[in-house]
Amino acid sequence: MALRKGAAEIIPEAELRAKLERSRVSGKPLRVKLGVDPTAPDLHLGHTVVLRKLKHFQDEGHTAIFLVGDFTAMVGDPTGQSETRPPLTREQVQANAQTYLEQVYKLLDPERTEVRYNSEWLGDLSGIEIVRLCGHYRLARMLEREDFRSRLANNQAISVHELLYPLFQAYDSVALKADVELGATEQKFNLLVGRDIQREYGQESQVAFTMPILVGTDGQRKMSKSLGNYVGITESPTQMFGKIMSISDELMWSYYDLLTDFAPPVIVRVKEEVRTGVLHPMDAKMQLAHNIIAGFHGEAAARKASDEFDQVYRKRGVPSDMVTYDFDLKGNPKLSRFLVEARLAESRTEAERLIRQGAVEWNGEIIRNPGHGINIDELGDHVLKVGKKPPVRVRIGPKAAG
Numbered sequence: 001m002a003l004r005k006g007a008a009e010i011i012p013e014a015e016l017r018a019k020l021e022r023s024r025v026s027g028k029p030l031r032v033k034l035g036v037d038p039t040a041p042d043l044h045l046g047h048t049v050v051l052r053k054l055k056h057f058q059d060e061g062h063t064a065i066f067l068v069g070d071f072t073a074m075v076g077d078p079t080g081q082s083e084t085r086p087p088l089t090r091e092q093v094q095a096n097a098q099t100y101l102e103q104v105y106k107l108l109d110p111e112r113t114e115v116r117y118n119s120e121w122l123g124d125l126s127g128i129e130i131v132r133l134c135g136h137y138r139l140a141r142m143l144e145r146e147d148f149r150s151r152l153a154n155n156q157a158i159s160v161h162e163l164l165y166p167l168f169q170a171y172d173s174v175a176l177k178a179d180v181e182l183g184a185t186e187q188k189f190n191l192l193v194g195r196d197i198q199r200e201y202g203q204e205s206q207v208a209f210t211m212p213i214l215v216g217t218d219g220q221r222k223m224s225k226s227l228g229n230y231v232g233i234t235e236s237p238t239q240m241f242g243k244i245m246s247i248s249d250e251l252m253w254s255y256y257d258l259l260t261d262f263a264p265p266v267i268v269r270v271k272e273e274v275r276t277g278v279l280h281p282m283d284a285k286m287q288l289a290h291n292i293i294a295g296f297h298g299e300a301a302a303r304k305a306s307d308e309f310d311q312v313y314r315k316r317g318v319p320s321d322m323v324t325y326d327f328d329l330k331g332n333p334k335l336s337r338f339l340v341e342a343r344l345a346e347s348r349t350e351a352e353r354l355i356r357q358g359a360v361e362w363n364g365e366i367i368r369n370p371g372h373g374i375n376i377d378e379l380g381d382h383v384l385k386v387g388k389k390p391p392v393r394v395r396i397g398p399k400a401a402g
Helices: 013-026 045-059 090-104 127-134 146-153 160-176 185-200 237-245 249-259 264-276 281-297 299-314 335-341 348-356
Strands: 009-011 031-036 063-068 113-117 180-184 207-211 324-328 360-362 380-386 392-397
Touching (some): 009 013, 009 185, 031 045, 031 160, 045 063, 045 249, 063 090, 063 160, 090 113, 160 185, 185 207, 237 281, 237 299, 249 264, 249 281, 264 281, 324 335, 335 360, 348 360
Parallel strands (some): 031 063, 063 113
C-alpha cells in the first residue's frame, strides 16, 4: 500500500484497507482529516510531514479536509507539555490563521481541499451538549494519557480545560464524519479518543494514521522554531538549502523518507550507493535539498540555490560582493575570535553562545563546540555564516593583508 510510506502507525491497518476497497468499489472518496491549531504564523518542514500524507490521499482521489483549529487553539492542546500551556486569544489565533492557507496550498490542491474551521460547530455547543460530550468518556481513560499521567506523578497541575481538548478534537471527527484522521505520533491518544467518540455518536470509527515527528537540523530534538533547529517553508530557497545541507548524513535518510515522494526502493538504492561509495553523501544530500525546495519554490529556484551552494561551499568560491575579513593565523585561534573580529558577535561570550546554539557555520558545517580552534593548515579562503546574517569570507594567511 503506497499510502503506508513513512507512516508510524495505522490503527487499525485492516480497517483502512477495508475502507479503501469499499471506496474503490463504490466510487465514494474517503474523508481524510488533518487538524492544525494556528499557534504560530509560519509552518516549517516538521509540519509538512502530515501535510504531505494528506496530499497523498488527495492524489489518490480522496477528500482532503484541512481543519483549522481556531476554537481548539484557544483551549490549548497539552500534548507534549510538562505544564499547563496558556490558551491563545482570539486575536492571536486569527492573526496566525491568516497565513496558514497560503502556505498549505504550496502542497495541497486548493480546488480539491475542503477547508473548515472548528469554531463552526464547537462555538455553537451549548452547556448541556458539552456535558453530554464529556459523559461519553471516562476520566480514568483520560488520565492514561502519558503527559497527564507524568504530570500527576510529579504533582504538577492539570487544568480542567486541558481534559476537554481531546474531546473537542474527537467531536471534530464527528462533525466532519471523518474516515481517517492524520496526526503526528504525539497525537495518537487524541486520534484514538476520536474513534471512541464517533462510535458513541453512532458513526463508524475513523482510522488513526500517525506520522513520525521530524527531528530538527540539530539531529537531536523535534523540529521547532523556538529551538532554532527548523527549516521554514517560507524561507528563501538559499536559506532552506543551506539548512538542509547542515543535517547529518544519518538524519538525511529520515528526511528522504518523510519529505520527498521518492519511492522506498529508490531511497534504498540511493542509500546503498552512498554506502558503497558510488555516490558521495553530500551529493545525495544536495539531491534531497533540491527535491524539497523545488516542491515549495519551483524547479528553477531549487536549481539556483543548488548552484549557489555548490559555488560557495563546495568549490570555496565566493560571490564577488561578499565581505572579506583577513586574519593572521597565529597558534590555534578559536572560531569565536573570528566572530567578534568580523563583527558577527558583540563579545566572545555571545560568540560562544551562538556556537553552542548551532547558529554558526564554517564552510557549510555547523560548529557546536565553543572552543573550536582553526587548524594552522586551514590557510586560504573560508566561508563563515552566523544565523540569518549574510555569509562572509574569512581569508587566513601568515599575516593579515594590509
